[in-house]
Amino acid sequence: MHGKRVQNYLGIAVAGFPNFFTITGPGSPSVLTNMLPSIAHHVELVSDILNSAREQKKPVIEVEPDAQFAWTKHVNEIANGTLYPRCNSWYLGANILGKPQVFMPYKGFAAYVAKCNNIKATRFRGFKFSD
Helix, strand or coil, X not given: CECCECCCECCCECCCCCCCCCCCCCCCCHHHCCHHHHHHHHHHHHHHHXXXXXXHCCCEEEECHHHHHHHHHHHHHHHHCCCHHHCCXXXXXXXXXXXXXXXXXXXXXXXXXXXXXXXHHCCCCCEEEEC
């Protein structure tokens, strides 16, 4: 976490937690989409990452902190181009007194899939595979 912001990479992994993946987590389109395609996309993406590690014979998969920071910054920039961060909503956590208010979903499923495809094409830039 950086300050009071939740940080992750692609909404599926967090630096410092090797080999731990989440499905439709913060930083992914998740609640802004039809969840079934989002879940299916994440399962396929994580499967591709695991297969890449297996092919490289590198069993440890970690998120690079710089990639995580850049992704979180990008998610926030996209969100700030919308009205979501400017309203009192459960999307921000406004329904819980004292909770820091942060908009965490990624806005735009097609753009998200394109970003993930680009990362996959670069042999999973942002992930570090090791022994």
